[in-house]
Amino acid sequence: MFDRVVTALRSAGCVFAEDEARLLLAEASGPAQLAANVLRRVEGVPLEHILGWAEFAGLQVLVAPGVFVPRRRTGLLVAEALALLPDQPEPVIVVDLCCGSGAVAAAILHRATGVEMHAADIEPAAVQCARRNLEPLGGHVHAGDLFQALPRVLKGRVGVLVVNAPYVPTEAIPTMPPEARLHEPAASLDGGPDGLNFHRRVAAEAHEWLAPGGSVLIETSERQAAGTSGLLAQAGFQVNTVRSEELDGTVVIGTAVIATAVAGAAVTATVVAGTAADGAGGDWSGATPAREGCPGSA
Ligand SMILES: C[S@@+](CC[C@H](N)C(=O)[O-])C[C@H]1O[C@@H](n2cnc3c(N)ncnc32)[C@H](O)[C@@H]1O
Numbered sequence: 635m636f637d638r639v640v641t642a643l644r645s646a647g648c649v650f651a652e653d654e655a656r657l658l659l660a661e662a663s664g665p666a667q668l669a670a671n672v673l674r675r676v677e678g679v680p681l682e683h684i685l686g687w688a689e690f691a692g693l694q695v696l697v698a699p700g701v702f703v704p705r706r707r708t709g710l711l712v713a714e715a716l717a718l719l720p721d722q723p724e725p726v727i728v729v730d731l732c733c734g735s736g737a738v739a740a741a742i743l744h745r746a747t748g749v750e751m752h753a754a755d756i757e758p759a760a761v762q763c764a765r766r767n768l769e770p771l772g773g774h775v776h777a778g779d780l781f782q783a784l785p786r787v788l789k790g791r792v793g794v795l796v797v798n799a800p801y802v803p804t805e806a807i808p809t810m811p812p813e814a815r816l817h818e819p820a821a822s823l824d825g826g827p828d829g830l831n832f833h834r835r836v837a838a839e840a841h842e843w844l845a846p847g848g849s850v851l852i853e854t855s856e857r858q859a860a861g862t863s864g865l866l867a868q869a870g871f872q873v874n875t876v877r878s879e880e881l882d883g884t885v886v887i888g889t890a891v892i893a894t895a896v897a898g899a900a901v902t903a904t905v906v907a908g909t910a911a912d913g914a915g916g917d918w919s920g921a922t923p924a925r926e927g928c929p930g931s932a
Pocket residue numbers: 702703704705708731732733734735736737738754755756757760778779780797798799800801821822823
């Protein structure tokens with residue numbers, strides 16, 4: 635049976651056919667479900683939507699059809715947020731804006747203590763999924779457009795704001811892998827003409843929500859990092875860019891300067907690990923290795 639599943643997946647172009655076959659066999663309740671799931675996978679449905687979960691930052695996070703599948707590169711956003719959350723007696727308010735499945739918030743809640751977590755998304759399917767992932771961990775999930783979703787009482791009190799908002803430039807969406815293009819909502823990908831529409835809005839509004847000395851962390855692509863950091867610097871944040879070649883992730887961190895924040899503060903670019911030459915081609919393409927290469931749905 636294993637060999638037949640591998641052959642079917644490989645002939646559809648799945649690069650990690652053996653790994654995927656193992657997962658499909660382990661999760662199927664019987665031969666009929668296995669056959670149906672293999673067919674869906676061959677047709678290009680993301681493996682995670684078939685399984686109902688995604689592996690993210692060492693956790694199994696629930697995902698559902700119509701919900702963005704968390705990417706491996708976003709582990710950098712988690713790591714950088716955790717680095718800003720040392721153990722302390724007073725709970726720190728953390729907000730995961732554009733939370734999707736709630737993967738980032740869940741990974742933070744699993745590793746940090748003393749965190750009051752709020753997550754928000756505009757898509758009802760994502761909000762429902764995030765509630766399933768986060769409420770058992772004590773997280774609060776809100777529905778609505780960016781900051782409008784959050785309870786007003788959080789204004790000026792957020793210690794760490796993590797954001798993985800859509801950042802694919804509109805015209806690059808047709809170049810994305812079919813699994814993302816056809817099976818994830820456009821609203822989870824489309825960042826507007828230059829991909830920075832959401833970063834612009836977050837940079838403009840974050841100060842109102844952050845506590846003095848609080849930080850906003852935005853996932854971006856390597857080629858868009860200068861644009862994202864420029865927006866935060868213009869908004870008066872002290873800015874630091876972190877890059878992980880291992881995860882292929884880029885995060886821009888803006889810190890609300892205590893006391894005299896000056897609009898247009900200098901950009902401090904700390905690049906962790908070397909930067910690859912730009913133009914590597916679609917570093918927002920977003921498919922995890924295990925999800926590339928099943929082009930049946932193209
Ligand atoms: C790239 S996905 C990231 C999801 C999640 N943060 C992750 O890393 O897996 C972007 C998310 O932003 C949400 N989104 C899009 N527009 C939004 C808006 N105006 N307000 C809040 N969330 C929004 C989408 O529904 C989607 O879940």
